[in-house]
Amino acid sequence: EVALVxxxxxLVQPGGSLRLSCAASGFSVSTTYMNWxxxxxxxxxxxxxxxxxxxxxxxxxxxxxxFIISRDNSKNTLYLQMNSLRAEDTAIxxxxxxxxxxxxxxxxxxxGIQVTVSS
Amino acid sequence: EIVLTQSPATLSLSxxxxxxxxxxxxxxxxxxxxxxxxxxGQAPRLLIYEASKRATGIPARFSGSGSGTDxxxxxxxxxxxxxxxxxxxxxxxxxxxxxxxxxxxxx
Numbered sequence: 001e002v003a004l005v006x007x008x009x010x011l012v013q014p015g016g017s018l019r020l021s022c023a024a025s026g027f028s029v030s031t032t033y034m035n036w037x038x039x040x041x042x043x044x045x046x047x048x049x050x051x052x053x054x055x056x057x058x059x060x061x062x063x064x065x066x067f068i069i070s071r072d073n074s075k076n077t078l079y080l081q082m083n084s085l086r087a088e089d090t091a092i093x094x095x096x097x098x099x100x101x102x103x104x105x106x107x108x109x110x111x112g113i114q115v116t117v118s119s
Numbered sequence: 120e121i122v123l124t125q126s127p128a129t130l131s132l133s134x135x136x137x138x139x140x141x142x143x144x145x146x147x148x149x150x151x152x153x154x155x156x157x158x159x160g161q162a163p164r165l166l167i168y169e170a171s172k173r174a175t176g177i178p179a180r181f182s183g184s185g186s187g188t189d190x191x192x193x194x195x196x197x198x199x200x201x202x203x204x205x206x207x208x209x210x211x212x213x214x215x216x217x218x219x220x221x222x223x224x225x226x
Contacts, residue, residue: 045163045206045217058213094162104168104210105153107175112162 002026002108004095009113016085016117022078022095022110030073033098035106036080038091038115048093049080053100063089085117121145121209125218131226138194140221142207147187151211154183154192157220158203166205167192197223 008020020036036048049059049069057069068081078095093113096106122145132138142152150170155163165174167183170190180195194201202225207218 044219045208047208047215047217050213050215060214096162102168104151104172105155105165105174105208106163107165109162109164 002097004097004108004110006093006095006110006113009093009115011116011118012085013119014086014117017081017083018085018115020080020082020093020095020113020115022080024076024078024097027097028073029071029076029078029097032100033103034069034071034078035096035098036067036069036078037094037096037106037109038089039094039112040091046091051078082115085115087117089115090117091115120214121148121212121216123207123209123216123218125205125207125221127221128219129222129224131224132197133226134197134199136197138192138197138201138223140192140194140205140223142185142190142192142218144188144190144209144211148209148211150186151209152183152185152190153208153210154181155206155208156201156203157206163206194223 003025005023035050039045051069066084070079094109096109124143126141152170154167157163166177166181171183182193184191204220204222206220
């Protein structure tokens with residue numbers, strides 16, 4: 001059974017760093033497109049970053065240069081290293097996968113984890 | 120960045136009624152549109168991908184249509200569990216974007 005479980009969220013001061021983890025089971029993160037999406041009450045859903053199977057990555061302009069997406073195939077885990085955090089990064093962060101065989105949407109999501117940036 | 124505009128913001132309907140939700144893109148996105156359902160405290164759930172294909176396990180009362188800039192999600196007969204927020208998403212170009220959501224509430 002496919003499952004995604006996020007961890008690593010919490011409260012951090014502006015300018016600080018956090019690393020989110022997304023432990024996957026039931027499939028391999030190395031053979032699937034893996035994504036981070038965040039959600040706030042005001043801005044709705046925002047696609048933050050994607051890591052393709054070949055290693056190519058994309059970032060939203062709002063996080064480019066501050067966030068890094070990566071994966072550890074041996075741990076079957078996706079990461080999001082978040083640096084220079086700002087108040088506007090406060091959100092619920094979801095990891096989500098897109099099936100390479102049947103692409104077109106995010107078919108599995110984690111439960112979401114809260115990140116709060118505040119002094 | 121492609122902007123997706125969903126309408127209406129809120130749809131008030133009764134169980135058994137038909138729901139028609141709209142998603143309009145600011146430029147052509149071909150058929151690269153997905154629809155998600157989200158309930159309070161839960162992650163979004165994929166309903167429709169490539170504009171009209173139902174995801175695994177999604178009931179036949181959910182259907183999607185459209186191409187180019189105009190897309191529609193239709194729920195043929197609302198069940199009690201269908202009252203939720205619905206989001207559209209375009210994957211045609213990076214950054215992929217989501218609409219602001221349509222809330223389907225019980226009238």
